[in-house]
Amino acid sequence: MxxxxxxxxxxxxxxxxxxxxxxxxxxxxxxxxxxxxxxxxxxxxxxxxxxxxxxxxxxxxxxxxxxxxxxxxxxxxxxxxxxxxxxxxxxxxxxxxxxxxxxxxxxxxxxxxxxxxxxxxxxxxxxxxxxxxxxxxxxxxxxxxxxxxxxxxxxxxxxxxxxxxxxxxxxxxxxxxPITRRMLALILEYLHPGHDVDLPISENQLGKLAPVALAPVLAAETLDTALTQLRRLEDVARSPNGGPGLDDVYGQPEAVDALRQVVSDLDAWRAGTLPWREVTKSFLLTGPPGTGKTMLAEALARSAGITLVKTSYSDVQKAGHQGDALKALNAAAEQAKTGSPSVFFIDEIDSFYNRNQSSNGYILGMVNGLLTLIDALSATEGVVLVAATNDRARVDPAIVRPGRFDRHIRVGRPIRSGITAMLSAAVADVIPGPDLDRVSEQLVGLSGAEVTALLREARTAARKAGRDLALEDLQAAADRVQPQLGDALMRRIALHEAAHVVAGHAVGLPAATLARISPRGGEVVRPHLNAMTARDIKGMIAAVLAGREAEDIFFGDVTSGAGAGSNSDLAQATSLGIRAECAFAFGPSLSWISPDTPPTLLPTEVRNRVEARLQAGQEEARKIIVQHRGAVERIAAALLEHRELDGAALAGLLDGVEVQADGAVQHVGGHDA
Structure with missing residues (x-):
């Protein structure tokens, strides 16, 4: 030893x-x-x-x-x-x-x-x-x-x-x-004199075990029996529960890379070579439902071989009144501390709401209790804090500030290479790679949960037919979940998204990091602005409405897609206009009105000013698209070919499109939204 x-x-x-x-x-x-x-x-x-x-x-x-x-x-x-x-x-x-x-x-x-x-x-x-x-x-x-x-x-x-x-x-x-290998080896040598003990367990795996787990090791009559028991504990510590680890999560490179570093840092901390203060140990995962935020927290715990404690607003609210709910919240945190090292996961943290948008005493007390808990966990060595939200704007600013959550990570739908990797891991032994590539292209835009469900459906169909999984099963499931569209409609979608990219660049918004299209529509991802001027708002409205204007310019009409739902282009542009008038006082009135007020309940003069902002943004969008029509077509062609373009590809395709002289100031917050 x-x-x-x-x-x-x-x-x-x-x-x-x-x-x-x-x-x-x-x-x-x-x-x-x-x-x-x-x-x-x-x-x-x-x-x-x-x-x-x-x-x-x-x-x-x-x-x-x-x-x-x-x-x-x-x-x-x-x-x-x-x-x-x-x-x-x-x-x-x-x-x-x-x-x-x-x-x-x-x-x-x-x-x-x-x-x-x-x-x-x-x-x-x-x-x-x-x-x-x-x-x-x-x-x-x-x-x-x-x-x-x-x-x-x-x-x-x-x-x-x-x-x-x-x-x-x-x-x-x-x-x-924690108990170290050297400590345990010394005691085993005392219990079994005459032997040099070489423990069959790593330092970090030993650190994951509760002391009581060592009872059969310390009670063993012979050293061989003790080491056999220790090997069994090594296996238990390595795989605390079933399910995917970080190596099994595809299509989320930023999140997986960050959490893999946590696993590495945890190993170094447990080995005593890295102080806890140097570990990035708190993460806010932001993205739409079904994109795998909960799965990432679970995969982190499995890969690190540590305890996962999950809670949410709805979980603690079940306990009853505010005192009981806070007690339940503290009990969950205590469980994470007791099981340290551990991951403490708060799901749907936006459900705790924003104190600036509510005077409800229950909500205020719950948020204050959550802030106290987060501060205590942040000061606790061995606890990694992860929270998830579908809507970062609803989260209290004090919760998401640096120091409480060190890293903000956008968790979107998996990129195309991630979908290909998911399919390949599941069926590569029975379906050739080129066929998987074609199916992956069709599935761009699906969430990880949807791809997993699709694979399950394909296997079910194969079993029902009494044979092994085949390409026809996978293709049939893909056609049902995401039917392919005709060339004309896909070109319309591509031009719509390309216009968002070009207009956003021209008005000076932060550079887009991803653009993609699918039979369900498309999306452009770019970092959000932490603070906005009136000019920024105008530019953002123009960028949001650019897709709709491109359809009118290229096809002479528009589809209903720009207004389909509360996250649609028209909804986002309207929300920006309302915030400018009601929350930011960019209009003639200094009176604050909650931006959550339904538009129909706003004063008529406010509604008129919001409409004027939308009309101005639409006009600016039209000018940009007409001026840079070639760039829009160039990006649309690339989207039709690849279905997905990253930030570097988009930057190359935007060459020659200059930011307007009065474009928005790029004071970037650094978090994707």
Whole structure:
């Protein structure tokens, strides 16, 4: 076994185990019934006196206590001597995310401090945070102990932040480190003398296991049996549950690349080579329903082999009134901390709504509670925070600001290469590549969930026919889900989307990162502006209406597509006009009106000004398309050929199209929308 440097606490841990064999260790301390500071489970803490009788072999619990001594010494080595022995009137903090570990330190602290030759500190354990007012009561009792002249060691989960008056008294803080390979190997060598132990488990896989999972390893009569049990645990840690990992997610390169880096950083953090502060550990996934935001969070947890805790506004609201809902939200967060390292996933975070758009006390309280929880999780080592939203604009700005979510990632429908990869992974052994390419082209615009359902339907059809999956099954499913359109209609769609690209470029909007067409329509993706001027609004309206104008210019009429639904071009342009007049005061009135007000309820003069903005945007769009007709046709031809163009391809096709002299200022927020 590698012994590059001494292991802190090894001497004390082995002395503790020797004392068990010699029978000189006092029984585990019972918890006095009148000790109001004991917040751990009394039934867990009270130990039958028979358990304290000396044995020839330490129990798994005793072996884990020896390992806990080494873990405490590792923490003290990084934080300094004040951590375990705080000076009178001062406070030290030991962050212990696992309930099991907090219980162990609480039950065994006389043994632990005795073996470390330290005086007992005033030890306080954080109350479970599910109870309303628990944090406030705990802080009051902390203050009482400090005012009594005690030096206090507080063992906390980190969920409840200390008030400023207590924070100033903290002289040392550390996180209890996970069990390492070296710690476990040393204890196994003690339990099985005469052997050099080479553990069949990696450092990061061992760090994923709860201490109780090591019970069969530490209880094994022989070293071979112990190592066999450890190999089984390695398999469990590597595959905590079924389902796809990040390697099985296709068509979302930005999201997958970012989350793969998280997996790599988690491994480095668990190995002690990367401080947690250097890890990008919070992500906001934005995109329409069915694009795989939840699947990405699940795949991250599976690839990292860590716990996934999911919650949402609807989940916690089921608990009842605001106090119960916040309790449920905190309980979910505590589960993530207890299972650290973990992924804490908040689905549909926009359901918590925006405090600027509501005076409802319930909503305000829920959002404030969520902000407190996010801050606590962000300060917790080992917890990766992921949230998903279909509508970023509805999310409270304080929630999505940098520091709470480090990275914002757009999760759209998979790109064409991603669809090809999905099909290939499922049927490459039975359907040739060129045939898959043709089907992939037809399926551009589908969500990942829709492609998965299509594959399932094709397999079902093949089973019903009593044969293996064939191209005809896949093609039949594709034709049903997304029938191919005629050349004329596809050209109209291509020109419509190409006009969006050209007009957006001409008015100075951030460069488009993707354009694609499909039998369902098309889309152009570009970063959004965090702040907008009146000129920006005019340019954005022109870019949004450019597709409709292109249809009129090239075909002499327009289709209904520009007004089909609340996310249509006309709906977006109208929303921009209403926000300009009602929310941004770009018109003659300074009175703020909620932009969510239905247009029919707006004052007549406001509706007239919104209409004037739309007419002006339409006129500007028409001028741009007429001036750059060749560029529109060039991009449309490329879309018809490839179905999908990335930012680099679009930039090349826009060569020669210059931004207007009074174009919008490109003050980009940096997030796709």
């Amino acid at each position: 590698d012994s590059a440097r001494p292991t802190p606490g090894l001497h004390e841990a082995l002395a503790y185990l020797d004392s068990l064999r010699a029978g000189d260790l006092a029984p585990q301390a019972d918890v006095p019934e009148d000790d109001e500071d004991a917040s751990y489970d009394t039934l867990d803490a009270l130990v039958d006196q028979q358990d304290a009788k000396p044995t020839l072999r330490p129990s798994p619990d005793e072996a884990l206590t020896a390992i806990a001594i080494m873990r405490l010494c590792h923490a003290a080595e990084s934080a300094g001597p004040d951590l375990l022995c705080p000076r009178p009137g001062l406070l030290s903090l030991l962050f212990v995310s696992s309930h099991e570990d907090r219980n162990r330190v609480a039950r065994r602290h006389p043994d632990l401090w005795r073996r470390l030759s330290l005086p007992f500190p005033a030890l306080m354990i954080e109350d479970p945070l599910g109870r309303v007012g628990a944090a406030k009561d705990f802080h009051a009792r902390l203050a009482g102990r400090l005012l009594s002249g005690n030096g206090v060691l507080a063992i906390v989960s980190g969920m409840a932040q200390l008030p400023p008056e207590l924070e100033t008294l903290v002289t040392a803080r550390a996180t209890l480190p």
